[in-house]
Amino acid sequence: MVINENVERKIIPVAGGKGGVGKSFLSTSIALSLATLGKRVLLVDLDLGGSNIHTWLGMKNSNPGIGMFLNNKTTLLSDLIVDTPYANLQFIPGDVMRFDLANITFAQKRKIMKAILNLDADYIIMDLGGGCNHNVFDFFLISSSGFMVITPETTSILNTYMFARNMVYRFLQRLFSNDKEVMKYLKGTIKNNVPGDPQDVESLISGIAEFDETAAEKAKNYLSILTPGIIINMAEEPDDINMVNALKGLIEKNLNIDLECLGMIFFDKDVKQSLRERVPHLVENSESVSASQILRIAQKIALSENFPEMPYDHKEFNSSFEIAEVEAENDFVILKNSGFSNDDYDVEKLLELVKKQRDMIAELQGTIRMMSTGGGSEGGGGFNLPF
Ligand SMILES: Nc1ncnc2c1ncn2[C@@H]1O[C@H](COP(=O)(O)OP(=O)(O)OP(=O)(O)O)[C@@H](O)[C@H]1O
Numbered sequence: 001m002v003i004n005e006n007v008e009r010k011i012i013p014v015a016g017g018k019g020g021v022g023k024s025f026l027s028t029s030i031a032l033s034l035a036t037l038g039k040r041v042l043l044v045d046l047d048l049g050g051s052n053i054h055t056w057l058g059m060k061n062s063n064p065g066i067g068m069f070l071n072n073k074t075t076l077l078s079d080l081i082v083d084t085p086y087a088n089l090q091f092i093p094g095d096v097m098r099f100d101l102a103n104i105t106f107a108q109k110r111k112i113m114k115a116i117l118n119l120d121a122d123y124i125i126m127d128l129g130g131g132c133n134h135n136v137f138d139f140f141l142i143s144s145s146g147f148m149v150i151t152p153e154t155t156s157i158l159n160t161y162m163f164a165r166n167m168v169y170r171f172l173q174r175l176f177s178n179d180k181e182v183m184k185y186l187k188g189t190i191k192n193n194v195p196g197d198p199q200d201v202e203s204l205i206s207g208i209a210e211f212d213e214t215a216a217e218k219a220k221n222y223l224s225i226l227t228p229g230i231i232i233n234m235a236e237e238p239d240d241i242n243m244v245n246a247l248k249g250l251i252e253k254n255l256n257i258d259l260e261c262l263g264m265i266f267f268d269k270d271v272k273q274s275l276r277e278r279v280p281h282l283v284e285n286s287e288s289v290s291a292s293q294i295l296r297i298a299q300k301i302a303l304s305e306n307f308p309e310m311p312y313d314h315k316e317f318n319s320s321f322e323i324a325e326v327e328a329e330n331d332f333v334i335l336k337n338s339g340f341s342n343d344d345y346d347v348e349k350l351l352e353l354v355k356k357q358r359d360m361i362a363e364l365q366g367t368i369r370m371m372s373t374g375g376g377s378e379g380g381g382g383f384n385l386p387f
C-alpha cells in the first residue's frame with residue numbers, strides 16, 4: 001500500500017458503494033482541476049467493462065486500453081498513455097465490453113497494480129467503477145487514502161458503509177495473509193456472526209489480542225493509516241451533510257478508521273448536458289457553483305501539506321466535515337442569488353425537503369441499529385464479505 005502522506009506522487013483510487021453516484025464525473029473533473037493548477041495528472045480508467053472516461057473528456061474511444069496491456073506481453077501500461085486536449089492531463093483508457101474488474105485473474109490484477117506503481121505523475125487518479133469485489137477493494141487499497149463518492153440518499157449511505165466495512169476486512173485479511181492463526185480467527189468470527197453479537201473492528205481486535213497481542217497491536221497501528229476521503233455529490237442543500245455525519249459516526253465507531261471530507265457538490269442539471277455535448281462540465285460551465293465546488297476540492301488536495309488531511313483553520317473548525325458544511329451553506333446562498341432557486345426553493349419546498357431528510361435519517365438510524373446488533377449484516381449492501 002502506498003501511504004499518500006508526505007510523498008510527492010499521490011495515488012488516489014475513486015470508488016463508491018453504488019453505481020451512478022458520479023465517480024467517473026468526479027475522477028475526470030478533479031483530475032482536470034488539478035491539471036489546471038499545474039500538477040501533472042494521469043487519469044486511469046479502471047472501470048473495465050464500463051469505461052467511459054474518454055466520453056467525460058470529450059475524446060473518441062479509439063485508443064488501445066488496459067485489455068491490450070493484459071493480453072500483450074510487450075505492451076507496457078505506460079505505452080497506453082494518451083494526451084488529452086488539456087495541458088498536464090493524460091489518461092489511460094479502460095476497455096469497453098472486454099473485461100470486468102471482478103473477472104480478471106489474480107495474476108492480471110498483480111500485473112496492473114505493479115504497473116500503476118511504476119507510473120510517473122504528480123497525481124494518479126483511478127476510476128474504479130461501481131463493483132464491490134475483492135479486486136475493487138485491492139485496487140482501492142493500493143493507497144491509504146482513496147476517495148469514496150456518495151450521494152445523500154439512504155441507499156448510497158448504507159452501501160458506502162458496507163463498502164468501507166468490507167474494505168477494512170479485506171485490509172485485515174491482506175495484513176495477516178501469512179498468519180494462519182489470525183486468518184483462522186478472522187474467518188471464523190465473521191462467518192459465525194450471530195445476531196446480537198456486535199461485529200465491530202474493536203471487538204475483532206480484542207479477540208485477536210486474546211491469543212496474540214502483537215498481532216492486535218499491528219492491526220491497530222495499520223488501521224490508523226487508513227484514511228479514506230468522502231465526497232458528497234449531487235447534494236440538494238447544505239443540510240444533506242447530516243446524513244453523511246451519521247455515516248461518519250458509524251464508520252468511526254464500528255470500523256476504527258478516520259475519514260476526511262473533501263467537500264460537497266450540488267446537483268447541477270448542466271452536468272448531463274455537458275456530457276451530451278462532450279465538453280467537460282468544468283470547461284463548458286466554468287462559472288457554475290458546482291464547478292467552483294470541484295475546483296475547491298482540487299485546491300484542498302493540492303494545498304494539503306499532510307494529505308489526506310484537508311487544510312483548514314484548526315482553531316475555528318473541528319473537522320473537515322464541519323468546514324464542508326460551512327462551504328456548502330455559502331455555496332447555497334450563491335446558488336440562490338444566481339436565480340436558480342427562486343421558485344424551486346420556496347418555503348414549502350424547503351419544509352418538504354427537511355421532512356424528507358428527517359425521515360431518511362430515522363430510517364438510516366433504524367438500519368444502523370440493526371447492523372450493529374448483527375441482524376441484516378448481509379442485506380444492506382447487496383454484496384458478500386470478502387472472506
Ligand atoms: N453533481 C451532479 N449534478 C448532476 N448530475 C450529476 C452530478 N454528478 C453526476 N451526475 C450525473 O450522474 C450520472 C452518473 O455519473 P457518473 O457516470 O460519473 O457516475 P458513476 O458513479 O461513474 O457511475 P457508474 O457506477 O455507472 O460508473 C451522469 O449522467 C452524470 O451526468
Ligand SMILES: [Mg+2]
Binds near residue numbers: 025047129130
Ligand atoms: Mg463510472
